[in-house]
Amino acid sequence: MSAFPQSWKSTVSHWQATNRGRDALWSHGSSEPLPGIVVDYAIIGAGIAGSSLAYQLTRPGAAGEGKTVVCLEAKDLASGATGRNGGHVAPASFGMFPTLTTPLSAGGSGLTNDEALAVLENELDTLNYAQEIIEKEGLAVDFWKGHKLEAKVSREGVESARRAHKAYTTARANSEKFRGTDSAWEFLDDPDVSQKLSRIPSALAINRGPAGSCHPHKLATELMKLALSSTSSNFSFYSWCPVKSITRDDAEATWSLDCHGRGIVRAKVVILCTNAHTRHLFSEDERTTGIARHITPFRGHAALITPTLPYTGRRTISHSYALEAGPYLMTTPSSGIVMGVYNATALSAGIARKKDIFEAIDDSIVLPSFEKWLSEYCEKAFGGWREEAHGEGLTRVWTGIMAGSRDHLPLIGSVPNKEGLYAAVAFHGHGMARILTCTRALALQLLHGPSYWDERLPRSFEITEKRLQRARQEAPEIITKEEMEQVELVEAMGKSTLNGGLRADVVPTSV
Numbered sequence: 001m002s003a004f005p006q007s008w009k010s011t012v013s014h015w016q017a018t019n020r021g022r023d024a025l026w027s028h029g030s031s032e033p034l035p036g037i038v039v040d041y042a043i044i045g046a047g048i049a050g051s052s053l054a055y056q057l058t059r060p061g062a063a064g065e066g067k068t069v070v071c072l073e074a075k076d077l078a079s080g081a082t083g084r085n086g087g088h089v090a091p092a093s094f095g096m097f098p099t100l101t102t103p104l105s106a107g108g109s110g111l112t113n114d115e116a117l118a119v120l121e122n123e124l125d126t127l128n129y130a131q132e133i134i135e136k137e138g139l140a141v142d143f144w145k146g147h148k149l150e151a152k153v154s155r156e157g158v159e160s161a162r163r164a165h166k167a168y169t170t171a172r173a174n175s176e177k178f179r180g181t182d183s184a185w186e187f188l189d190d191p192d193v194s195q196k197l198s199r200i201p202s203a204l205a206i207n208r209g210p211a212g213s214c215h216p217h218k219l220a221t222e223l224m225k226l227a228l229s230s231t232s233s234n235f236s237f238y239s240w241c242p243v244k245s246i247t248r249d250d251a252e253a254t255w256s257l258d259c260h261g262r263g264i265v266r267a268k269v270v271i272l273c274t275n276a277h278t279r280h281l282f283s284e285d286e287r288t289t290g291i292a293r294h295i296t297p298f299r300g301h302a303a304l305i306t307p308t309l310p311y312t313g314r315r316t317i318s319h320s321y322a323l324e325a326g327p328y329l330m331t332t333p334s335s336g337i338v339m340g341v342y343n344a345t346a347l348s349a350g351i352a353r354k355k356d357i358f359e360a361i362d363d364s365i366v367l368p369s370f371e372k373w374l375s376e377y378c379e380k381a382f383g384g385w386r387e388e389a390h391g392e393g394l395t396r397v398w399t400g401i402m403a404g405s406r407d408h409l410p411l412i413g414s415v416p417n418k419e420g421l422y423a424a425v426a427f428h429g430h431g432m433a434r435i436l437t438c439t440r441a442l443a444l445q446l447l448h449g450p451s452y453w454d455e456r457l458p459r460s461f462e463i464t465e466k467r468l469q470r471a472r473q474e475a476p477e478i479i480t481k482e483e484m485e486q487v488e489l490v491e492a493m494g495k496s497t498l499n500g501g502l503r504a505d506v507v508p509t510s511v
């Protein structure tokens with residue numbers, strides 16, 4: 001169970017390391033007294049979900065207009081998955097379509113073709129909406145928009161992409177809603193084209209479509225700053241304010257939030273933006289039935305790679321990537337490549353057992369097997385990468401905790417049978433491509449009432465009793481009891497010697 005305060009010192013990501021200036025909201029409100037009045041809205045969690053919801057609620061005309069809104073964060077802003085991710089704001093391609101339409105009992109989302117298409121369109125909408133907010137507000141968050149290459153390197157991978165592309169294009173052609181509209185995705189079923197485009201000699205085919213990237217820690221910070229400077233709402237942000245429990249007082253129609261030693265916050269409406277750490281806010285009984293049961297925390301690894309000269313300057317990689325049996329990666333404006341490891345890759349490459357990933361909640365450690373794999377990947381995969389000089393290649397590695405969703409879909413909106421309780425959680429490791437439109441929709445629901453639904457957001461994201469029950473009964477466990485009994489590789493191999501995520505041989509520990 002992931003609860004706060006945590007006993008460990010988390011690894012430090014590239015994003016957290018490069019947004020440490022005075023304006024970056026570290027420790028913001030950590031020594032301020034908590035409000036003594038009943039607040040209108042209390043957001044728990046300040047990742048990209050909490051900070052973007054704070055932004056939405058504090059716009060003129062939004063639910064928070066003329067109201068008191070607070071955000072309570074257990075640690076620092078973006079100290080969770082948001083500040084430790086791969087920086088990719090990348091819509092899923094048609095490659096995801098079969099998973100979305102596979103029955104729940106077979107490990108998919110069990111959606112109709114039309115709803116699966118709506119889920120994929122939502123990710124494109126989120127990318128466009130991210131660009132809209134960033135440009136409208138003039139946010140300096142290193143935003144990039146271009147193309148993602150999903151490179152296939154095996155015959156099975158190509159075959160499965162062909163099948164997915166066919167299923168997707170057929171579904172679009174048969175869909176009343178999407179028929180006749182242009183698909184953003186192309187399937188480049190040609191090894192020569194794929195190799196030239198990707199600079200990966202083993203590439204056989206590519207799914208190419210729109211993608212973006214940004215500095216996620218800066219984005220969360222800038223959105224929180226806009227909320228703090230709102231003139232239409234009375235907004236405050238309290239970091240280092242872990243919420244131990246939430247209790248409903250029906251007579252008063254309020255929630256009491258126990259913030260450990262910092263006191264109690266009373267709120268009319270509470271919104272959980274706690275993602276992987278949502279379970280402990282529910283009772284033991286609810287953990288076996290409700291939204292807590294739907295969520296499985298899991299640990300991801302990511303790294304900063306300093307490219308070699310053939311991949312520097314004008315020859316910098318100009319796309320982002322999602323590589324079969326490999327990582328996903330994007331290029332920062334000047335610091336190099338940020339690369340994350342897919343769970344499937346880690347399991348098939350033998351660098352993790354399921355237990356090292358699922359239900360793993362400690363982000364203070366880096367598994368040496370991941371570190372080695374990440375340090376070797378570029379030289380093996382990219383043509384002409386060349387031998388790395390001291391200081392090139394793997395520079396920093398970190399971990400972060402995400403929230404797996406039983407049906408792969410986020411949980412958004414009013415929580416069933418809990419008056420005044422809402423949630424935006426369970427982004428299944430893909431929050432940057434989903435959250436901004438989810439919190440836009442949630443802010444509208446808070447304005448118009450719990451039965452309101454923003455039709456731009458897929459209906460399958462709504463939290464209903466029926467959905468939770470179906471997933472509980474039909475979907476396989478993300479990790480079984482037997483798998484939980486395995487010895488973790490981390491136990492078998494010991495912890496990495498990394499100092500705070502930074503490779504000691506690249507930057508001396510005394511720095």
Ligand SMILES: Cc1cc2nc3c(=O)[nH]c(=O)nc-3n(C[C@H](O)[C@H](O)[C@H](O)COP(=O)(O)OP(=O)(O)OC[C@H]3O[C@@H](n4cnc5c(N)ncnc54)[C@H](O)[C@@H]3O)c2cc1C
Nearest residue numbers: 045047048049074080081082085086088243300400431432
């Ligand atoms: C290694 C890694 C790579 C990733 N790469 C990508 C990527 O490239 N693209 C992509 O789309 N997604 C990626 N993700 C996933 C993405 O980061 C998440 O989906 C997204 O950041 C979730 O945002 P969030 O705000 O819901 O959760 P978080 O950022 O985890 O925020 C939740 C916050 O709630 C706080 N909190 C929890 N419980 C309490 C409590 N009781 N009291 C007070 N505060 C509390 C936590 O401290 C935390 O700050 C990656 C994640 C990781 C870890």
